[in-house]
Amino acid sequence: GAGVSQSPRYKVAKRGQDVALRCDPISGHVSLFWYQQALGQGPEFLTYFQNEAQLDKSGLPSDRFFAERPEGSVSTLKIQRTQQEDSAVYLCASSQGPGINNEQFFGPGTRLTVL
Amino acid sequence: DQQVKQNSPSLSVQEGRISILNCDYTNSMFDYFLWYKKYPAEGPTFLISISSIKDKNEDGRFTVFLNKSAKHLSLHIVPSQPGDSAVYFCAASKTGGYNKLIFGAGTRLAVHP
Helix, strand or coil, rough: CCCCCCCCCCEEEECCECCCCCEEECCCEEEEEEEEEECCCCEEHHHHHCCCEEEEEECCCCEEEEEECCCCCCCCEEEECCHHHEEEEEEEEEEECCCCCCCCCCCCCEEEEEE | CCCCCCCCCCCECCCCCCEEEEEEECCCCEEEEEEECCCCCCCCCEEEECCCCCEEEEEEEEEEECCHHHHHHHHHHCCCCHHCCCCEEEECCCCCCCCCCECCCCCCEECCC
């Protein structure tokens, strides 16, 4: 389809393992966002890319979280040395541009469970 | 510090009646507000938005009302249908930036026949 896709859909990791979550935005979308949604909560902003530039990473909870979008399309969110509190759904969203009139389209998310 | 609050975790409404979902915000810098709808195992999908220069925006069965002085907005769904059963998130943003969204915790709406 032409929507935002994320892989894997589900990931189980043992505490201390590294994980990599992938986001394929809608083709041609300049803006890409990562959000973290804990159980029973709304999505919380993690980081924002405009093309390949990471313009805001203020929401990343610790230096164990790292995101990249090297060619301005696919993005990867990496979590090193996972902890139980990292268990959440990680949502990726893309939009045509940065302004408020540009709708953010969300992917289905990756559900990460850290044991 | 929750800047966007949805104080009702759940709401149950009979089919055909009105559903009213509420949202409060604390940051007076927010000037653009959105509602998203989420089904299980799917990402949120945009439903309707409103700019702070308006107090009402309508799209079919969905109407959003904004009361800036009270820092309160509400989503009205009339008439409610079983397919409206989902989690509804209120979100806020500021113009001039890149549209970083601040979400509430969501309200689960159940529309029963």
